[in-house]
Amino acid sequence: MVKEVVYSQHVEFGDCDPARIVWFPNFFRWIDAASRHFFLQCGVPPWHETEQTLGIIGTPLVDTHAKFIRTASYGDLLQIHTTVAEWRGKSFVQRYRVTRRDELIMECDEVRIFAGRRDGEATGIRALTIPHGIRALCE
Amino acid sequence: MVKEVVYSQHVEFGDCDPARIVWFPNFFRWIDAASRHFFLQCGVPPWHETEQTLGIIGTPLVDTHAKFIRTASYGDLLQIHTTVAEWRGKSFVQRYRVTRRDELIMECDEVRIFAGRRDGEATGIRALTIPHGIRALCE
Amino acid sequence: MVKEVVYSQHVEFGDCDPARIVWFPNFFRWIDAASRHFFLQCGVPPWHETEQTLGIIGTPLVDTHAKFIRTASYGDLLQIHTTVAEWRGKSFVQRYRVTRRDELIMECDEVRIFAGRRDGEATGIRALTIPHGIRALCE
Amino acid sequence: MVKEVVYSQHVEFGDCDPARIVWFPNFFRWIDAASRHFFLQCGVPPWHETEQTLGIIGTPLVDTHAKFIRTASYGDLLQIHTTVAEWRGKSFVQRYRVTRRDELIMECDEVRIFAGRRDGEATGIRALTIPHGIRALCE
Numbered sequence: 314m315v316k317e318v319v320y321s322q323h324v325e326f327g328d329c330d331p332a333r334i335v336w337f338p339n340f341f342r343w344i345d346a347a348s349r350h351f352f353l354q355c356g357v358p359p360w361h362e363t364e365q366t367l368g369i370i371g372t373p374l375v376d377t378h379a380k381f382i383r384t385a386s387y388g389d390l391l392q393i394h395t396t397v398a399e400w401r402g403k404s405f406v407q408r409y410r411v412t413r414r415d416e417l418i419m420e421c422d423e424v425r426i427f428a429g430r431r432d433g434e435a436t437g438i439r440a441l442t443i444p445h446g447i448r449a450l451c452e
Numbered sequence: 453m454v455k456e457v458v459y460s461q462h463v464e465f466g467d468c469d470p471a472r473i474v475w476f477p478n479f480f481r482w483i484d485a486a487s488r489h490f491f492l493q494c495g496v497p498p499w500h501e502t503e504q505t506l507g508i509i510g511t512p513l514v515d516t517h518a519k520f521i522r523t524a525s526y527g528d529l530l531q532i533h534t535t536v537a538e539w540r541g542k543s544f545v546q547r548y549r550v551t552r553r554d555e556l557i558m559e560c561d562e563v564r565i566f567a568g569r570r571d572g573e574a575t576g577i578r579a580l581t582i583p584h585g586i587r588a589l590c591e
Numbered sequence: 592m593v594k595e596v597v598y599s600q601h602v603e604f605g606d607c608d609p610a611r612i613v614w615f616p617n618f619f620r621w622i623d624a625a626s627r628h629f630f631l632q633c634g635v636p637p638w639h640e641t642e643q644t645l646g647i648i649g650t651p652l653v654d655t656h657a658k659f660i661r662t663a664s665y666g667d668l669l670q671i672h673t674t675v676a677e678w679r680g681k682s683f684v685q686r687y688r689v690t691r692r693d694e695l696i697m698e699c700d701e702v703r704i705f706a707g708r709r710d711g712e713a714t715g716i717r718a719l720t721i722p723h724g725i726r727a728l729c730e
Numbered sequence: 731m732v733k734e735v736v737y738s739q740h741v742e743f744g745d746c747d748p749a750r751i752v753w754f755p756n757f758f759r760w761i762d763a764a765s766r767h768f769f770l771q772c773g774v775p776p777w778h779e780t781e782q783t784l785g786i787i788g789t790p791l792v793d794t795h796a797k798f799i800r801t802a803s804y805g806d807l808l809q810i811h812t813t814v815a816e817w818r819g820k821s822f823v824q825r826y827r828v829t830r831r832d833e834l835i836m837e838c839d840e841v842r843i844f845a846g847r848r849d850g851e852a853t854g855i856r857a858l859t860i861p862h863g864i865r866a867l868c869e
Contacts, residue, residue: 323624325620325623325624325627326623326624326627326638326649326747326748326753327620327623327624327747327753327755329747329748330510330743330744330746330747330748331499331500331509331510331743331746331747331748331750331804332499332509332510332512332567332577333575333639333748334512334575334577336484336743336744337480337484337512337513337516338477338478338480338481338484338744339477341476341477341480342477342603342605345475345476345477345603345604345605346601346603346604346605349603349604349665359665359666360470360471360604361470361611361664370470370471371469371470371471371604373471373473373476373520373523374476374518374520375519375520376517376518376519376520377476377516377517377518377520378515378516378517378518379513379515379516379517380514380515381512381513381514381515381516384512384575384576384577386575386639387627387637387748388637428471436472436473436523436525436778437523438471438473438523462763464759464762464763464766465608465609465614465762465763465766465777465788466608466614466616466759466762466763468608468609469604469605469607469608469609470604470607470608470609470611470665472609472778475604475605477605481742481744484742484743484744485740485742485743485744488742488743488804498804498805499743500714500750500803510743525778526609526766526776527776608788609777609778609787609788610777610787610788610790610845610855611853612790612853612855614762615758615762615790615791615794616755616756616758616759616762617755619754619755619758620755623753623754623755638748638749639748648748648749649747649748649749651749651751651754651798651801652754652796652798653797653798654795654796654797654798655754655794655795655796655798656793656794656795656796657791657793657794657795658792658793659790659791659792659793659794662790662853662854662855664853706749714750714751714801714803715801716749716751716801
């Protein structure tokens with residue numbers, strides 16, 4: 314059994330485009346929030362704390378693959394079901410299923426890393442070995 | 453030879469997150485703009501016109517797969533190189549390469565459809581057979 | 592006594608900029624959601640219904656005045672307290688107080704209209720006289 | 731004569747809402763970009779440099795007042811005309827006029843500060859006295 318955390322999201326008027334359906338980049342906004350909530354619910358501290366303690370500034374994406382199955386529109390209440398599908402040495406696969414009651418709206422697999430700052434660079438990042446403590450909290 | 457259209461995008465302060473790099477959903481915002489500009493540059497009318505003439509309300513996503521290779525930050529000028537990599541009966545693959553001068557920042561393959569409204573539904577959509585005229589403009 | 596509706600909003604990582612505080616356009620996203628929720632909580636139907644029944648396509652802004660008192664950052668839970676401070680013939684003043692527990696974060700007064708489509712125009716809008724029924728629901 | 735910098739912005743499909751007009755928070759996104767471009771065009775270094783040299787992390791808002799005069803929709807090309815209307819000791823008024831050719835779309839007056847970090851705080855900010863050098867570049 315893997316841990317699953319569910320994050321709820323109301324779809325707003327401004328999240329929809331002139332075709333009256335969710336403009337798809339907004340799904341990625343919500344998925345990113347669901348990703349962070351997954352870690353918080355598992356007990357991982359917020360990134361501004363891990364930056365001080367572990368040098369982790371966040372979990373940026375390396376790769377994402379999403380399928381859009383049904384449209385959603387404003388007034389809808391969505392559930393984002395988040396799990397970690399796979400742990401690798403320096404990356405992990407985070408999986409999302411976005412539903413509206415029992416309907417599947419979209420699903421997404423992301424490869425993310427725990428990122429640290431590159432020495433002496435303002436914006437460069439590098440993948441850190443995933444700390445055992447963090448992985449243990451999430452399994 | 454396939455047609456390629458290049459769309460330029462300045463990265464702004466507000467496009468970046470507390471890790472000082474582009475917050476990834478913004479890449480999808482820009483890619484969506486690049487998708488629309490590709491069609492405009494090829495001579496396809498805007499969607500509010502095609503809605504009247506062909507019943508096409510836009511080109512929503514069915515599937516997207518993106519790889520993030522290098523980070524970008526505010527002050528960067530990005531180029532989004534857009535092509536249609538494949539035409540299918542009721543969908544097509546639009547391909548994007550996002551570069552900063554000669555560096556590859558991210559790349560993305562999307563499956564999109566030409567969408568029409570489902571009869572009598574406010575937000576439901578369906579895939580239309582791609583009109584020959586539109587495909588001819590883009591090849 | 593005027594009706595007050597409270598809308599809750601979690602601040603996310605991606606809502607913050609490289610200064611690690613909420614990038615201010617996001618406050619307007621949330622306020623717009625709070626505006627719509629105010630009407631829904633008062634029993635006003637969603638805009639896609641009022642478009643059919645009353646010709647109302649939404650409540651766009653005419654004027655907005657906001658004061659930013661304290662910064663907010665990700666992890667914060669904000670409350671947006673919404674009222675209608677004044678009803679005029681063809682417009683109304685919607686007032687927002689955004690708090691984090693007992694701290695005032697920002698406040699905003701907006702003048703909005705109930706908008707209808709201009710005849711024969713795809714994007715033009717005009718202010719409608721505020722229907723008595725809607726006003727009665729909100730007072 | 732005050733310096734004026736003009737920033738151009740294409741309106742995209744995804745910037746518009748189901749009423750087919752620009753969703754207003756997007757105007758604030760563009761104005762924020764225009765604000766930053768004003769300083770860059772005047773020769774002020776980017777904020778990640780001023781953070782090192784002057785302790786300035788950006789120019790957050792204290793107050794904003796906007797009037798929305800005409801709607802805009804996708805396909806429009808907007809010009810944002812930016813000036814500093816007033817310099818005060820620890821704040822300044824930045825003024826924007828958004829036009830589409832010769833039509834005024836919206837206008838906005840913002841009070842902004844040059845912000846530094848509060849000692850020992852991750853997200854707290856304080857207003858700095860505006861450096862003479864920066865003001866001289868912008869006048």
